[in-house]
Amino acid sequence: MSALRDTDPALYALLRAEERRQFEQIRLIPSENYTSSAVIEATASVLTNKYSEGYPGKRYYEGQEVVDQVEGLAIERAKALFGAEHANVQPYSGSPANLAVYVALCKPGDTILGLSLPHGGHLTHGWGVSVTGQFYKPERYEVHPDTHRLDYDAIRRKALEVRPRVIVAGATAYPRTIDFEAFGAIAREVGAYLLCDIAHIAGLVVGGVHPSPVPHADVVSTTTHKTLRGPRGGLLLCREAHAKAIDKAVFPGLQGGPHEHTIAGLAVALAEAAQPDFKLYARAIVDNAKALAEALLERGFRLVTGGTDNHLILIDATSKGATGKELSRAMALAGLEANMNTIPFDPRKPFDPSGVRIGTPSVTSRGMGAPEMIAIADFIARSNESRGDPQALERIRLEVAAMCRAFRPPVGAAALYIPGRGAE
Numbered sequence: 001m002s003a004l005r006d007t008d009p010a011l012y013a014l015l016r017a018e019e020r021r022q023f024e025q026i027r028l029i030p031s032e033n034y035t036s037s038a039v040i041e042a043t044a045s046v047l048t049n050k051y052s053e054g055y056p057g058k059r060y061y062e063g064q065e066v067v068d069q070v071e072g073l074a075i076e077r078a079k080a081l082f083g084a085e086h087a088n089v090q091p092y093s094g095s096p097a098n099l100a101v102y103v104a105l106c107k108p109g110d111t112i113l114g115l116s117l118p119h120g121g122h123l124t125h126g127w128g129v130s131v132t133g134q135f136y137k138p139e140r141y142e143v144h145p146d147t148h149r150l151d152y153d154a155i156r157r158k159a160l161e162v163r164p165r166v167i168v169a170g171a172t173a174y175p176r177t178i179d180f181e182a183f184g185a186i187a188r189e190v191g192a193y194l195l196c197d198i199a200h201i202a203g204l205v206v207g208g209v210h211p212s213p214v215p216h217a218d219v220v221s222t223t224t225h226k227t228l229r230g231p232r233g234g235l236l237l238c239r240e241a242h243a244k245a246i247d248k249a250v251f252p253g254l255q256g257g258p259h260e261h262t263i264a265g266l267a268v269a270l271a272e273a274a275q276p277d278f279k280l281y282a283r284a285i286v287d288n289a290k291a292l293a294e295a296l297l298e299r300g301f302r303l304v305t306g307g308t309d310n311h312l313i314l315i316d317a318t319s320k321g322a323t324g325k326e327l328s329r330a331m332a333l334a335g336l337e338a339n340m341n342t343i344p345f346d347p348r349k350p351f352d353p354s355g356v357r358i359g360t361p362s363v364t365s366r367g368m369g370a371p372e373m374i375a376i377a378d379f380i381a382r383s384n385e386s387r388g389d390p391q392a393l394e395r396i397r398l399e400v401a402a403m404c405r406a407f408r409p410p411v412g413a414a415a416l417y418i419p420g421r422g423a424e
């Protein structure tokens with residue numbers, strides 16, 4: 001970053017500080033990850049200089065001979081990796097991707113049936129403060145009151161009652177496997193389109209540790225920077241029958257010029273995710289999450305649904321006398337990055353909820369394994385006990401930083417980080 005250092009030392013210093021922070025902390029936010037250096041190089045390339053409204057072969061600007069090939073590569077890799085008939089790699093991120101699906105498949109006022117936000121759904125699944133809950137008629141399903149798992153009989157009954165145009169299957173805070181086949185059957189029975197939002201689990205799907213929604217869905221949406229380990233962006237996959245409507249909704253419906261530098265980074269990430277090592281990585285994410293969940297249960301934490309099948313764990317902080325905010329703050333001061341989160345049927349408010357959401361994509365990218373998951377559970381338990389004791393939290397932070405020094409993140413390294421490599 002020598003040009004940046006010389007041109008803008010202030011920003012250079014900030015980026016170095018963030019790099020150090022990402023190195024010295026245990027990053028447990030389940031929607032974050034470390035990309036490879038190759039992804040960062042492609043994302044930081046000259047493609048940021050180029051406008052390319054339209055799609056490969058049909059653009060509104062000259063000079064597309066390289067860009068068309070870059071976007072074509074990303075499209076072909078996405079189709080091959082997910083086994084999809086059509087891919088649109090232009091959505092700027094997950095929210096515009098989901099909105100594009102509704103624009104493509106619905107008229108304003110049509111009914112969208114999605115998982116309630118406090119039960120693990122996303123804003124763009126029709127929550128009221130999102131335009132998806134304002135331009136369309138939102139209906140919601142919830143998790144089962146006892147098991148806190150998706151209840152497919154109840155979802156079917158709700159779908160029969162409200163007859164949605166689109167059913168959304170997918171979550172941002174659900175620790176269990178989603179049965180996309182069951183969703184597909186419900187959607188067909190009620191004559192709805194099925195949108196599967198796999199933003200959180202895309203890497204687990206292509207890694208073969210979560211069933212693919214592609215055979216069951218009309219459209220699959222995802223972000224590209226979570227378990228998929230690409231640059232920040234969005235991706236839509238669909239049946240050929242919806243290709244035209246989806247493409248039209250993304251451009252010119254919602255967006256202007258695509259971010260081809262991000263699309264280049266995505267092309268790299270998709271190639272990386274097609275490597276055999278990526279399957280090991282996906283498996284290790286889940287193994288680590290299960291080991292961490294087990295260790296937390298042993299230390300007396302209540303976990304929503306009692307554990308996890310995927311990359312994500314939802315801790316009920318109130319089971320250890322804290323609020324979600326108190327626990328996530330104590331963890332942050334101890335160098336453990338997480339986010340407070342509502343839990344199903346939470347009596348508390350979203351800005352002061354009962355839960356803390358953690359996950360293992362980032363720590364697995366650093367090569368951490370089962371012993372480190374036990375250490376992390378200990379750090380979390382000790383952070384909770386040390387709430388309100390800055391000196392004790394600082395002592396934990398030093399231990400966390402020491403552990404982190406042994407597990408380099410991939411930034412700055414030439415090769416893709418794979419589980420078990422650890423420090424080099």
Ligand code: DSN
Binds near residue numbers: 172
């Ligand atoms: N904001 C993302 C998350 O953290 O889960 C969802 O889009």
